[in-house]
Amino acid sequence: MPSPGTRMGRWGWLLRPGRNPLSRPGDRFEARLLAVLALLVVLAVPAAVAVGGQVHADRLEAARQEAATRQEVRAELMADAPLSVSGPRSEMPHVPARWQDSDGEIRVENVPAPPGTRRGGEVSVWLDESGAVTGPPKTPTGAVFDGIGAGVLTWCGVLLGCVLLQAAAHRLVARMHADRWAREWARVAREWSHS
Incomplete structure (x- = not known):
């Protein structure tokens, strides 16, 4: 394997986490989990694009249907509109x-x-097809923003889940290391007190 100081050595370290001879099993577990979660975050990009594309297509179809079925009319106000709204x-x-x-x-x-x-x-x-008052039809631009928003939220959800999982694993490993460290100190203290 290339030397750790070279560029190839650094990439090799990333591809084979936890190979340091001083690392503990918990360190190796945490390093491998981090590599798996990083891969998952990268693989979530195409999934987020697919979700965003599907939402965009659905919203665009809804915008077309609404544009075909809604009618705009001009209405004359019969009273003043309030200056503020509660x-x-x-x-x-x-x-x-x-x-x-x-x-x-x-x-x-x-x-x-x-x-x-x-x-x-x-x-x-x-007005909708039945003549009832409704909102304006969705626009193609709104469909684009909805698709982008859905894709970004999907990817951010995966990223957040991975970050939380890594943080929980780190806390668990740190607690295990602290417990082991305390047991070792207790054992050493007993040995020192007997000598």
């Missing part, structure tokens, strides 16, 4: 509004409106 900041206040549906009938319903929009102002309202 609850989540991203949520818009709901205000009565009216619009003409595809049958020519006037509909009145509470719809989300940007805070501070004045009475008589117009807002976009999305």
Whole structure:
């Protein structure tokens, strides 16, 4: 095997962990576990890409279906929208509004409106196939971000699991070493007290 000081020697050490003659069995176990977990983290990359690709494809199909089945109409507000909203900041206040549906009938319903929009102002309202108020359709860009997010979260989940497993193994090995060290000191103390 190449000398440990050379580049090949360092790679050889990484491929054969725990070969130091002074290492204890727990050290060798921990080194081998670290090598296996590192390999698992690397192999998780293609799995995370596959998960992200599947989520992207699913969200893109949902975006196409929603774009084909949802209709945008302009609605006139019948009251002022409040300036602030109690609850989540991203949520818009709901205000009565009216619009003409595809049958020519006037509909009145509470719809989300940007805070501070004045009475008589117009807002976009999305309707589903049945004519019920719904949210805007998902976008292809949103599908890309969902796919990337799912892939990254999958890989981070594997990484976190491996880090936690390595930390637990390290604590266990350290505890075993400390117990063995304490037993050895107790044995030596007994021998010294008898001499």
